[in-house]
Amino acid sequence: GTGLDALIKAKGKKYVGFATDQGEFGNTGITNILKAEGGCVSPENSMKWDATEPSRGSFNFNGADALVNFAQTNGKMIRGHTLLWHNQLPQWVKNIGDKATLTTVIQNHASTVAGRYKGKIYAWDVANEVVADGGGMRSSVFSQVFGDWTFLDVAFKAAKAADPNAKLCLNDYNINFTGAKLNTFVQVVKDLKSRGVPIDCVGTQTHTSVGGSDIPNYKNTLTTLAGTGCEVQITELDIAMSTTTSTSALQQQQRNDYKTIVSACMGTSACSGITLWGVDDANTWITGKHPLLWDENFAKKPAYQGFVDGI
Numbered sequence: 229g230t231g232l233d234a235l236i237k238a239k240g241k242k243y244v245g246f247a248t249d250q251g252e253f254g255n256t257g258i259t260n261i262l263k264a265e266g267g268c269v270s271p272e273n274s275m276k277w278d279a280t281e282p283s284r285g286s287f288n289f290n291g292a293d294a295l296v297n298f299a300q301t302n303g304k305m306i307r308g309h310t311l312l313w314h315n316q317l318p319q320w321v322k323n324i325g326d327k328a329t330l331t332t333v334i335q336n337h338a339s340t341v342a343g344r345y346k347g348k349i350y351a352w353d354v355a356n357e358v359v360a361d362g363g364g365m366r367s368s369v370f371s372q373v374f375g376d377w378t379f380l381d382v383a384f385k386a387a388k389a390a391d392p393n394a395k396l397c398l399n400d401y402n403i404n405f406t407g408a409k410l411n412t413f414v415q416v417v418k419d420l421k422s423r424g425v426p427i428d429c430v431g432t433q434t435h436t437s438v439g440g441s442d443i444p445n446y447k448n449t450l451t452t453l454a455g456t457g458c459e460v461q462i463t464e465l466d467i468a469m470s471t472t473t474s475t476s477a478l479q480q481q482q483r484n485d486y487k488t489i490v491s492a493c494m495g496t497s498a499c500s501g502i503t504l505w506g507v508d509d510a511n512t513w514i515t516g517k518h519p520l521l522w523d524e525n526f527a528k529k530p531a532y533q534g535f536v537d538g539i
């Protein structure tokens with residue numbers, strides 16, 4: 229093939245992926261691109277805690293199963309997203325006040341969700357966004373009840389037991405910028421390793437902006453992440469415009485920015501793959517800011533060529 233996934237595989241990387249879910253599978257504009265250009269899918273929402281275990285011990289896998297079936301039918305890899313996160317987390321979890329109960333609940337959630345898809349998931353975002361924006365631990369029911377980072381140990385060990393061959397990742401945003409958040413993130417990963425907790429990969433979401441100050445330095449932040457000794461994955465890439473009007477100047481800058489980020493991955497041996505957080509500008513969580521490679525009519529934007537040039 230000639231799509232993005234084929235191009236990146238020809239250069240030794242593992243995949244180009246896209247976030248999607250069941251609600252998009254009836255949209256042939258999207259599915260044609262997923263099939264032709266992608267080698268991996270991420271569930272945009274269907275594997276999150278609120279979707280999979282809305283009340284304690286009561287699991288719903290309708291959306292997640294649909295995503296997995298789509299991937300398997302079309303020969304795509306899957307990134308699992310995500311077992312433990314402070315957002316899209318049901319209130320019943322937030323209400324837990326004691327460590328013994330929360331430990332059991334995390335173990336049961338991680339082992340049930342990861343266990344259902346055992347052998348089918350390339351990499352799991354076991355935990356998402358656990359670092360605070362200014363560095364240190366993000367405030368959440370997990371950090372408050374445990375008082376330290378060891379809720380991560382519980383989640384990673386449960387995921388490992390449930391799906392021993394999946395790569396287990398810690399994922400976060402704004403670690404594409406240097407500073408306290410990136411420093412804490414790297415330290416947390418190193419500490420997990422030193423405690424013998426099974427972690428294989430780090431995910432840098434990379435929700436960023438056209439012309440962003442992180443972009444010229446992106447290769448350095450990938451190198452810093454690779455310094456953990458983990459596989460590095462770009463897990464949620466999108467590059468938003470500053471205005472809702474997509475000018476040709478912004479389109480050209482966006483093209484350059486995609487090229488810079490993709491070529492940073494290509495130049496970093498630990499960087500294994502890149503997932504875009506959606507296919508087209510009409511179907512994105514960054515409403516109106518044209519962050520993706522295809523426009524609202526599924527025409528390739530200059531950003532698409534920038535991605536190709538980066539490979």
Ligand code: XIL
Nearest residue numbers: 272273309356401433435464512513
């Ligand atoms: C977003 C989805 O794209 C939206 O549809 C949903 O309403 C909110 O979550 N970081 C993550 C993703 O790890 O799960 C988020 O996805 C975007 C930010």
